[in-house]
Amino acid sequence: MSNSFDKSETTQKNSIWESLKKLRTQVQEVFAEDHIDTNKLMDLEEILILSDTGPKLAAEITKDISKRMKNTKKSHGGKETTEILKEIIKQKLNKLVDVDNLEASFSEAKNENRLVPILIVGVNGSGKTTTIGKLANYFQRQNFTVALAACDTFRAAANEQLIAWGMKNSIEVLESKVVDPAAAAFEAIQASKKKKTDILLIDTAGRLPNNKNLIEELKKIKRVISKAEDRSKKRTWIVIDANTGQNAVSQIEQFKEAIDITGIILTKFDGTNKAGFLLQLSEQERIPILFVGHGEKITDIVDFNPEIIASGIVGTDPANF
Numbered sequence: 001m002s003n004s005f006d007k008s009e010t011t012q013k014n015s016i017w018e019s020l021k022k023l024r025t026q027v028q029e030v031f032a033e034d035h036i037d038t039n040k041l042m043d044l045e046e047i048l049i050l051s052d053t054g055p056k057l058a059a060e061i062t063k064d065i066s067k068r069m070k071n072t073k074k075s076h077g078g079k080e081t082t083e084i085l086k087e088i089i090k091q092k093l094n095k096l097v098d099v100d101n102l103e104a105s106f107s108e109a110k111n112e113n114r115l116v117p118i119l120i121v122g123v124n125g126s127g128k129t130t131t132i133g134k135l136a137n138y139f140q141r142q143n144f145t146v147a148l149a150a151c152d153t154f155r156a157a158a159n160e161q162l163i164a165w166g167m168k169n170s171i172e173v174l175e176s177k178v179v180d181p182a183a184a185a186f187e188a189i190q191a192s193k194k195k196k197t198d199i200l201l202i203d204t205a206g207r208l209p210n211n212k213n214l215i216e217e218l219k220k221i222k223r224v225i226s227k228a229e230d231r232s233k234k235r236t237w238i239v240i241d242a243n244t245g246q247n248a249v250s251q252i253e254q255f256k257e258a259i260d261i262t263g264i265i266l267t268k269f270d271g272t273n274k275a276g277f278l279l280q281l282s283e284q285e286r287i288p289i290l291f292v293g294h295g296e297k298i299t300d301i302v303d304f305n306p307e308i309i310a311s312g313i314v315g316t317d318p319a320n321f
């Protein structure tokens, strides 16, 4: 999906760039040499491990750098090595890019008068409700009409938080008097279809993927969605706190096993120093990362962009910006 409607791509680049500052400074320190030797690559390996790349993958990456250095006749200075590392990171992250064009797919649904329900799941405090607030703004800027479904019926304060995001977006928040989240989702879907809303973002209570009862509850919501809008592609997006680091990989895996996850949204990228877990994720996951949240403001969300992240890690200017 293109972010071209945003007032400044540079602002977005800057915020992701800023998020990666700590890791970048460390990488740049290693590569600030005219000759990169094995010792320097070992330093890099350690930095990668500390950023949650995982020891096995970190070793593979430094080995790959060595190999690529040997394959080129060029000098092996910091500048060349930086480019090699950037290329390796980009190649890995590219595997996590969505092959689907969300905007086109949503437009098609709109033309066919189909509602796009999107189920948002994740553990407590990962940023689900905040992300929904940001996505509502994002999709509205692409001229889709959006409504929010309050299906976190667990906490009394949950609805208030969602209603606040609804107000910020000047859109409707569909609440239900029933306690059963699946029934609440059903009502919200019916109401949205009646109003010909384009996209319905369904907020849910946080839960751990190993909690059987709560996962059953999600499955029930999914069944309700399927029945109510059987022609639409099923979209279940997991919201992951980027500070979770490498545990995020197993968290996603567990959720995926329990319910079919179709997209990942990273949040709190602004505070993370564990960005290396993305590299691990790229080795294990084939679920695309759709968006990256990087702050608490409504516009603090960007498309997942490997070029910007790779540049932010190694400290070169991203191409095409």
Ligand SMILES: Nc1nc2c(ncn2[C@@H]2O[C@H](COP(=O)(O)OP(=O)(O)O)[C@@H](O)[C@H]2O)c(=O)[nH]1
Residues within 6 Å of the ligand: 122, 123, 124, 125, 126, 127, 128, 129, 130, 131, 206, 239, 267, 268, 269, 270, 271, 293, 294, 295, 296, 300
């Ligand atoms: N810094 C930062 N904070 C975030 C981000 N996304 C969410 N938060 C904060 O994380 C906390 C939990 O968010 P919330 O949306 O309530 O999580 P939920 O329990 O998954 O619905 C709140 O204080 C949010 O303001 C983000 O991208 N960056």
Ligand SMILES: [Mg+2]
Residues within 6 Å of the ligand: 128, 129, 130, 152, 158, 204, 206
């Ligand atoms: Mg919430």
